[in-house]
Amino acid sequence: MIIGCPKEIKPQEYRVGLTPNAAPEAVAHGHQVLVEAGAGLGAGFTDADYVAAGATLADTADAVFAEADMIVKVKEPQAVELKKLRDGQLLFTYLHLAPDPDQTRDLLDSGCTAIAYETVTDAQGGLPLLAPMSEVAGRLAPQVGAWTLQKANGGRGVLMGGVPGVGPAKVVVIGGGVVGTNAARVAAGMGADVTVLDRSLPRLRYLDDVFGQQFRNRYSSAGAMAELLAEADMVVGAVLIPGAEAPKLVSRADLALMKPGAAIVDVAIDQGGCFETSRATTHQDPIYEVDGIMHYCVANMPGAVARTSTIALGNATMPFLLALANKGWQRACQDDPHLLNGLNVNAGQLTNAAVGAALGLDAITPQSAVGSA
Incomplete structure (x- = not known):
């Protein structure tokens, strides 16, 4: 799988979706890591750090979105990024869809599969990626x-x-x-x-x-x-x-x-x-x-302390990231009901009931989305 990490473009967002520590983990499992040049600078990670870790640099965000099977970010995709998402592509990031009908509509229109950090759960009832x-x-x-x-x-x-x-x-x-x-x-x-x-x-x-x-x-x-x-x-x-x-x-x-x-x-x-x-x-x-x-x-308060926040987030997301890359999102979600709870959008359908209730939209269960994908 090609795992892509673009530079965050939300105003004053200095975090990055992948740390250099994540790249060798993914490469060791047979995946390619594609990082937009300059993506990690706000968090203190240079392009050389990523290259030394086994990642490949892309000159533009367009190249990352065009080539990657999975896009890993921090913040919800901005309007220009939403237009780059495509049918069947996997997006793994914070989404916060409930107060954002425009983003929700654009994600549904894109045909992508979107897993939200903030709704992934754990066995204790917590939210490990939030x-x-x-x-x-x-x-x-x-x-x-x-x-x-x-x-x-x-x-x-x-x-x-x-x-x-x-x-x-x-x-x-x-x-x-x-x-x-x-x-x-x-x-x-x-x-x-x-x-x-x-x-x-x-x-x-x-x-x-x-x-x-x-x-x-x-x-x-x-x-x-x-x-x-x-x-x-x-x-x-x-x-x-x-x-x-x-x-x-x-x-x-x-x-x-x-x-x-x-x-x-x-x-x-x-x-x-x-x-x-x-x-x-x-x-x-x-x-x-x-x-x-x-x-x-x-x-995006944690963006003010981007290095601490990026490393902390990377520590939490890495096991889920590897599961998604190694197994594909369907098998990974079938094997882990807590990761399945993170599924918010799939192939034009909303798969989170709380988001649907907040926005007045119909939602199917994430279980049915996995079964039909």
Whole structure:
């Protein structure tokens, strides 16, 4: 199989879909690795690194898309890339289709088979290809939130850890999953006063058992949310429903409860965001103000730390990448029901029920897609 890796073209996206470490693994299994020249530079990998690892360089993205049987990326294909996909080609990347009807339509029209990192599961009910980026984004959230809180950026001018005689920032994290846990740990490590909201009592017990007094947790209810929003200097949105659009948990009316200059960091923005007032931004222009509240809603937060993120993602994707290349996507998905859960699109048909529900489109089961392919 020819495995192709084009350069990412989403604004300020510096990650790359394949590390040089992945190339010799694939080559050793009899595959060819085709990498667009310059694809790894943003993450600190040179063309020479890829060549030394056994990859072949392509001068253009057009050549990669034209020759490769499988395209491996990081972010969802952009409009110009969607036009390059072809019938029967395999796409392996993050997709986040639920809030993106245009991309979904173009993927269906292309005839390709698309497996989304964010809906691949594991035996523990986790999302192993989303987890590393959730860890990165969670740990970044207090860092970028602290920057957003600075007065020069429109924030309240509150220091996360305070100083002797002055209390710390109050941080509310909505969601106690991978993103929320990492955000809470880092915010607490910065000296902030942190509370995590979640509706799962087992998860709240886990957080209490593992982290003790590092941060507090509370059961998420309308009353608790209103109380904590009124106190918060920073609110981190960290709620995920796999494959589906993120629920809107904070309305525009709720912003009136918050202190002027408070900061919102919406880590769920890839799935549409969990604040009613969220809209996707870029690293180049990351924050905006609504009703006196500063919003940070960068849709590819881990791209800011591209080297760490690329290596972490590559570690997680490599076993699945090799299975797809060695067996073909049908056999690989038949052998691994967790990889099968990543199938979102095949030959013009939607194969993820949550995406179908979000977009009002019919979806077949991924099992039937494998059986009919």
